[in-house]
Amino acid sequence: MYSGLIKYLDNETELAGVLGHEIAHADRRHTSRQLQSQYGISVLLSLLLGENQNTLVDVASSLGQLKFSRDYETEADAYSVEYLNGTNYYACDGAAGFFIKAEKEGQSATPEFLSTHPNPGSRIQNIQTKADQLGCRNRSAASSDFTTLKSSL
Structure with missing residues (x-):
């Protein structure tokens, strides 16, 4: 979380949605799973293609990881909705x-198949x-504290 993101957001519910998304990455252990997956794919490709860590191994390994990243982003988005639903305060589609x-x-602008993240339209x-x-889209949280925070940055 950094001040530029807070300045970019329009209200407290959006901030809660983004925080929920980031918490989901930690809660679902995406970083650990990503490292395990990346290491395993590199070793497998090295075994299949020989001992040389050449460009083909690097490219194939990188492209394989893009799908994992999109899946983790989609999972974090879904958990953000569930986390905000549990608050009974924020609209759970804040993100x-x-x-x-x-x-x-x-x-x-980047085609989704070349990106580590799903395109915004799909995510929305x-x-x-x-x-x-979950029936939790129409909640409205007061944003006066958020407005004060944003104006202080």
């Missing part, structure tokens, strides 16, 4: 606000669909 803003600003739809399933 979608961040992606709506990013999409409007054209931050989805997935988050809002899960929020609809």
